[in-house]
Amino acid sequence: MKQLLTLFFLLLSLYAPAQTIKLQGKVLAIGSSEHLSYVNIGIRNKNIGTATDEHGSFILVLPAERSQDTLTFSAIGYQELSVPVRQLAQAQPLEIKLREKENALQEVVVTSRKMKIKKLGNTGRLPGVWGMPENKEGKDVYEFAxxxxxxxxxxxxxxxxxxxxxxxxxSVLFRINLYKNNNGFPGERLADKNIMQRLTTKDGWISIDLQPFGVYADEDFFLGIEYLPAAGADKFAIALGAKLGGSSYSRQSSLGTWEKFVGASLSGYVTVRQ
Incomplete structure (x- = not known):
């Protein structure tokens, strides 16, 4: 009887479904086979994701119950690609190829009136109040807006x-994202511009030049500040300034759900010419 029970549990373990699905591979550009760095990878609106490293490589471990979901690969300047998780799990190691978008020139409105330099957004900061991106999944991103x-x-x-x-x-790597307003939350990108900068981590205001990217707007939009953590970075490696009052937005993973928080707001603004 004891031998039969042992055999039963052995067979059960062999046929039990895996508890996790590990996906590993690289993301490349179609045509050039160029490695694509810092591509956002995730199950949209599920707060599960990661990003490729500087060499275009990634590792993503998913719960087994996500086998029926679809994984999306999103890179600025490239067409999004969505593939069923089950299909990806059967093709390891992965080589994901993205197609470059056709360049679309942004419409520029020319005005004869004299334009002024202004600061738009939250220019204040209260010591002791901050936003702290949590690097909860090793290589996943965190974004405020x-x-x-x-x-x-x-x-x-x-x-x-x-x-x-x-x-x-x-030093830490940040990406500036600009989003259209979608019913009060960040929506589609205002412009397909890959605005990244590595910064030394000294306290103070950070300024990132946007003029080389030629970005214009005539409607309200969102300024997104995306933290791209290095592999093995401390769970709470950085803190961003904030102040009491107002509201800001955040998401805790690539292609995750945006959440609005009220009562404090991130210290972040844009300098513009209007």
């Missing part, structure tokens, strides 16, 4: 600013 009102005026974006309150690393 502020709503920017342009009030229908033709607007040229000159620079983006945020306050780096503290950091445990010598």
């Amino acid at each position: 502020n709503f920017i009102r342009v009030k229908g005026k033709p607007t040229e974006l000159l620079s983006a600013h945020f306050y780096l309150a503290s950091g445990k690393l010598d």
